[in-house]
Amino acid sequence: MKYVIHIVVVTVFVVSMAMHVVWAEEYRLGPGDILTFGVWGYEDLQVKELAIRPDGKVAFPIVGEIDALGTSTGQLTELLTEGLSHYINDPKVTVNIIKFRTIRVYVLGEVVKPGMYELEKQHNLLDALGAAGSYTRNAAKKKVYIIRKDQTSTPVKVNLMNIWEKGDMTQNYALGDGDVVYLSNNGRINFTTDILPFAMGSYYIGHM
Numbered sequence: 001m002k003y004v005i006h007i008v009v010v011t012v013f014v015v016s017m018a019m020h021v022v023w024a025e026e027y028r029l030g031p032g033d034i035l036t037f038g039v040w041g042y043e044d045l046q047v048k049e050l051a052i053r054p055d056g057k058v059a060f061p062i063v064g065e066i067d068a069l070g071t072s073t074g075q076l077t078e079l080l081t082e083g084l085s086h087y088i089n090d091p092k093v094t095v096n097i098i099k100f101r102t103i104r105v106y107v108l109g110e111v112v113k114p115g116m117y118e119l120e121k122q123h124n125l126l127d128a129l130g131a132a133g134s135y136t137r138n139a140a141k142k143k144v145y146i147i148r149k150d151q152t153s154t155p156v157k158v159n160l161m162n163i164w165e166k167g168d169m170t171q172n173y174a175l176g177d178g179d180v181v182y183l184s185n186n187g188r189i190n191f192t193t194d195i196l197p198f199a200m201g202s203y204y205i206g207h208m
Contacts, residue, residue, distance in 0.1 A: 026072045027121060031056060032101030035073075039084065040092035049098065062087055073097060105175050107132035109183040110139035123175045125158060129183075135160075139183045149178030 029035075031054045037047040045061050052058050056069025063083035068076050077095045084091040100121045105128050108114045112133030119127050125146065135141065141164075146156040162168040175181070 026074070027097070027100075028070050028072060029068045029076065029097075030070070030101055033097055034099040035076075036094075036096045036098050037080070038094045039088065040094070042088070042091075052101075103175065103177040103179075105178070106180045107183075108180060110136045110185050111183055112136060119175065124172050125175065125181060126163070126172050128175060128181045132181075135183050138185045140185055143184040145180075145182045145184065146173055146175070147180040147182065149176060149180075155182075 029052055031052050033052045035047075035050045035052070035058070037045075037050055037060060039045045047061065050058055050060075052068050056067055057065050058068050059065050060080060060083075063080055066076070066079055066083070071079070073095045077093050080095065081091055081093045084093065102118045102120045103123050104116055104118050105123075106116050107128050111129065112135075114132060117128065117131040119131065121127075125144070129135065141160040144158040144160055146158065148156075156173060158171050158173065160171075162171050
């Protein structure tokens, strides 16, 4: 019973922390997000569905291409307003997100529900843990590893206690499509045998 209560409390805490991060940080646009665009009083300029391209750009009427990668809807609205102001007097621009992009990540090891998850909106470590039901009682919370799909670097080691106890959100790393989050237990971990089925590589992270 104590174990069940522990899991419930931890799960609620992880999810609430993830939601706090979403509220605290304004969403940044990226490829795959779908927007609506309009200018008050100009029905012909309304675009009901506009996807951000893989290069991070979008093409708007009159204004042309704008780099939307990493901007918020507010910042994009300002860019469009500035561009349209050369053609329209005091344009009232609205930009809304109608569909958030999703990424797929693997959350493995000492989590309640290991597996593949699609993350929408914020794509970070806390969201991934929340999707997997948080960590188990046996998880080594100071040994959480992020393995990047592109394999350009060694796994990133995260100490969750720095997030919980110190509020260090720099440890709440952004995740990319195909990344793996692995929560170890208190024993040694061999990347080849434990992670290889889910991510290519040959790292040994037992003593990181």
